[in-house]
Amino acid sequence: xxxxxxxxxxxxxxxxxxxxxxxxFSQTVPSQQQVGIAPIGLGSIAEVFMRSVGKSENxxxxxxxxxxxxxxxxxxxxxxxxxxxxxxxxxxxxxIRNNHGIDAVYVxxxxxxxxxxxxxxxxxxxxVFCEKPMAxxxxxxxxxxDACRHAGVKLxxxxxxxxxxxxxxxxxxxxxxxxxxxxxxxxxxxxMKNKQEWRLNRALAGGGSMFDLGIYALNTIRWFTGEEPVDxxxxxxxxxxxxxxxxxxxxxNCLLKFPSxxxxxxxxxxxxxxxxxxxxxxxxxxxxxxxxFTYGDTVxxxxxxxESGDLxxxxxxxxxxxxxxxxxxxxxCVLQNAEPATPGEEGLKDLLSVEEIYxxxxxxxx
Amino acid sequence: xxxxxxxxxxxxxxxxxxxxxxxxFSQTVPSQQQVGIAPIGLGSIAEVFMRSVGKSENxxxxxxxxxxxxxxxxxxxxxxxxxxxxxxxxxxxxxIRNNHGIDAVYVxxxxxxxxxxxxxxxxxxxxVFCEKPMAxxxxxxxxxxDACRHAGVKLxxxxxxxxxxxxxxxxxxxxxxxxxxxxxxxxxxxxMKNKQEWRLNRALAGGGSMFDLGIYALNTIRWFTGEEPVDxxxxxxxxxxxxxxxxxxxxxNCLLKFPSxxxxxxxxxxxxxxxxxxxxxxxxxxxxxxxxFTYGDTVxxxxxxxESGDLxxxxxxxxxxxxxxxxxxxxxCVLQNAEPATPGEEGLKDLLSVEEIYxxxxxxxx
Numbered sequence: 001x002x003x004x005x006x007x008x009x010x011x012x013x014x015x016x017x018x019x020x021x022x023x024x025f026s027q028t029v030p031s032q033q034q035v036g037i038a039p040i041g042l043g044s045i046a047e048v049f050m051r052s053v054g055k056s057e058n059x060x061x062x063x064x065x066x067x068x069x070x071x072x073x074x075x076x077x078x079x080x081x082x083x084x085x086x087x088x089x090x091x092x093x094x095x096i097r098n099n100h101g102i103d104a105v106y107v108x109x110x111x112x113x114x115x116x117x118x119x120x121x122x123x124x125x126x127x128v129f130c131e132k133p134m135a136x137x138x139x140x141x142x143x144x145x146d147a148c149r150h151a152g153v154k155l156x157x158x159x160x161x162x163x164x165x166x167x168x169x170x171x172x173x174x175x176x177x178x179x180x181x182x183x184x185x186x187x188x189x190x191x192m193k194n195k196q197e198w199r200l201n202r203a204l205a206g207g208g209s210m211f212d213l214g215i216y217a218l219n220t221i222r223w224f225t226g227e228e229p230v231d232x233x234x235x236x237x238x239x240x241x242x243x244x245x246x247x248x249x250x251x252x253n254c255l256l257k258f259p260s261x262x263x264x265x266x267x268x269x270x271x272x273x274x275x276x277x278x279x280x281x282x283x284x285x286x287x288x289x290x291x292x293f294t295y296g297d298t299v300x301x302x303x304x305x306x307e308s309g310d311l312x313x314x315x316x317x318x319x320x321x322x323x324x325x326x327x328x329x330x331x332x333c334v335l336q337n338a339e340p341a342t343p344g345e346e347g348l349k350d351l352l353s354v355e356e357i358y359x360x361x362x363x364x365x366x
Numbered sequence: 367x368x369x370x371x372x373x374x375x376x377x378x379x380x381x382x383x384x385x386x387x388x389x390x391f392s393q394t395v396p397s398q399q400q401v402g403i404a405p406i407g408l409g410s411i412a413e414v415f416m417r418s419v420g421k422s423e424n425x426x427x428x429x430x431x432x433x434x435x436x437x438x439x440x441x442x443x444x445x446x447x448x449x450x451x452x453x454x455x456x457x458x459x460x461x462i463r464n465n466h467g468i469d470a471v472y473v474x475x476x477x478x479x480x481x482x483x484x485x486x487x488x489x490x491x492x493x494v495f496c497e498k499p500m501a502x503x504x505x506x507x508x509x510x511x512d513a514c515r516h517a518g519v520k521l522x523x524x525x526x527x528x529x530x531x532x533x534x535x536x537x538x539x540x541x542x543x544x545x546x547x548x549x550x551x552x553x554x555x556x557x558m559k560n561k562q563e564w565r566l567n568r569a570l571a572g573g574g575s576m577f578d579l580g581i582y583a584l585n586t587i588r589w590f591t592g593e594e595p596v597d598x599x600x601x602x603x604x605x606x607x608x609x610x611x612x613x614x615x616x617x618x619n620c621l622l623k624f625p626s627x628x629x630x631x632x633x634x635x636x637x638x639x640x641x642x643x644x645x646x647x648x649x650x651x652x653x654x655x656x657x658x659f660t661y662g663d664t665v666x667x668x669x670x671x672x673e674s675g676d677l678x679x680x681x682x683x684x685x686x687x688x689x690x691x692x693x694x695x696x697x698x699c700v701l702q703n704a705e706p707a708t709p710g711e712e713g714l715k716d717l718l719s720v721e722e723i724y725x726x727x728x729x730x731x732x
Contacts, residue, residue, distance in 0.1 A: 188552060239626070
């Protein structure tokens with residue numbers, strides 16, 4: 001049985017309250033309209049995913065793929081009512097094609113494995129919901145898109161902010177000119193990596209904080225502008241002396257310029273104590289969101305002004321739950337044969353920018 | 367008689383209250399210990415300066431230099447008790463050497479004239495308090511430093527934040543490790559230029575928003591780190607279509623890297639509605655000041671955390687008044703033959719960085 005820690009208990013309680021309306025609704029949805037999904041890789045993000053599937057009205061956990069079929073596989077199978085015969089290892093994964101209860105997979109592996117398992121899932125005829133970053137290179141992204149297109153399956157990248165009401169509202173305000181003509185974005189997302197893990201290994205992660213944290217800012221700004229950056233300036237630095245950052249940078253800052261003349265400054269770090277924020281300045285107004293990018297117990301707060309006056313508001317990321325609305329959207333796309341809001345092409349465009357950013361950092365690599 | 371607008375009346379009332387302690391103290395300072403100062407150029411910043419001299423205990427307005435000796439000269443002479451014989455024009459300026467009531471000048475001219483009038487003042491034997499930016503090139507800065515050294519007069523650059531209690535407190539916290547090892551600074555200062563003025567003319571201003579607004583962030587970050595940046599990345603953009611920005615950029619963003627590995631992101635603009643802020647991230651804490659760089663009615667607010675807990679506070683820039691403490695410091699340096707906190711070398715170092723920033727912007731110039 002899964003031991004509830006204080007934190008997971010609190011979070012579950014909050015999610016349960018927040019999802020009351022969805023739970024009532026889910027009872028009216030026929031089970032044949034639920035998409036069967038299997039997560040690949042059962043780390044912490046997959047745990048969030050599994051809880052979210054449990055709260056969604058149109059998705060159901062019907063399989064598990066893990067390198068630890070006994071310790072992890074059986075534990076989660078029992079928690080979520082998955083048949084033992086639907087627990088796969090990386091070796092037996094390809095036989096998932098014969099499991100008709102599994103319509104789709106959720107790729108929650110280290111970044112360097114996203115490409116391989118997305119392609120293998122597509123070849124097994126399964127739709128793919130792949131966590132961000134999509135892969136560790138734009139070339140991998142292209143292969144993933146091609147494989148899914150060839151197999152006729154959906155490919156969605158896990159950009160949860162596209163399903164967050166606060167971000168959807170600000171996106172609408174930006175696009176409708178509520179802040180006038182937009183001149184500038186600033187964003188930062190900082191965290192601390194106190195011990196060695198796969199994210200600090202370039203071969204597995206693709207790069208440092210840019211791949212895990214900076215990509216939130218990059219993707220949000222690309223989404224809000226509706227443009228692709230054309231001019232890139234970047235600088236990286238590592239102040240840590242403990243030897244954790246031998247393979248990837250600790251901190252990376254970049255400047256982007258878009259064709260319209262919009263500028264953006266983005267920073268991310270694995271060694272900084274700092275807030276995570278997004279600021280948008282226009283000719284007639286501005287807004288700041290802080291916190292902006294964290295999940296969990298986060299309550300997003302925004303403050304600014306428009307021509308019509310002061311602007312302020314907030315929204316908890318668990319009400320509605322970003323992950324639940326994201327899973328629901330993906331399942332709807334599968335059920336209705338619709339294009340996801342954040343298809344593979346969205347992940348590819350981010351990776352193309354990430355590659356330019358690292359290229360621009362060039363000689364500054366510490 | 368000077369007509370009080372609502373705004374100047376309010377500000378004067380506030381300053382009067384705030385300076386009560388200083389006013390009481392000033393009565394104990396003998397008048398021969400007051401430095402006689404003459405502003406050169408009587409624009410809006412010089413008006414702030416003149417009011418501040420009136421509130422300082424060790425400085426006194428004893429002359430005026432203006433291109434409008436009748437309209438402006440006589441008006442301010444009458445307001446501040448300056449003799450008509452101590453009103454100079456740019457043509458008669460050099461005869462200021464014979465006026466022994468004038469110990470020093472305050473250079474409040476367009477940037478391109480700072481160098482000439484600083485040198486002419488030094489040659490007339492007067493100490494110089496020169497507004498920021500020090501000049502429009504590092505070469506000019508060097509000539510100003512040499513002229514003042516040769517003449518044996520003080521040269522101070524008007525970086526008022528070095529006299530602001532909130533900034534002094536945060537500087538001390540940063541330097542004493544209250545936020546751990548510092549990794550990053552972010553800063554922005556944005557304003558709107560709605561009509562043509564000398565600041566939009568490169569020949570007079572030296573450049574765009576970097577010279578007037580961005581320099582606050584640059585100087586503060588150099589001061590806080592105690593280092594000079596060694597790696598520069600920058601991008602500029604102009605979205606304005608009205609033709610105001612034919613000579614200088616509207617917006618400029620830059621990334622700086624310091625020898626220790628500290629990074630900084632700074633943005634400034636003449637066409638943005640946005641807050642002005644300074645953020646500092648370390649390994650164990652962080653702080654954000656907003657507003658940070660504006661003057662007038664501004665109440666600086668800061669918020670963050672250190673290892674010992676949450677951090678929050680505020681301070682009005684008019685209590686104590688940044689300009690009054692700055693003028694007082696300058697006058698003390700003259701009276702006590704001491705080096706100003708922000709000598710010419712400080713302005714030179716900023717200009718050397720500004721030149722590198724524009725060079726880095728290079729091909730992105732819009």
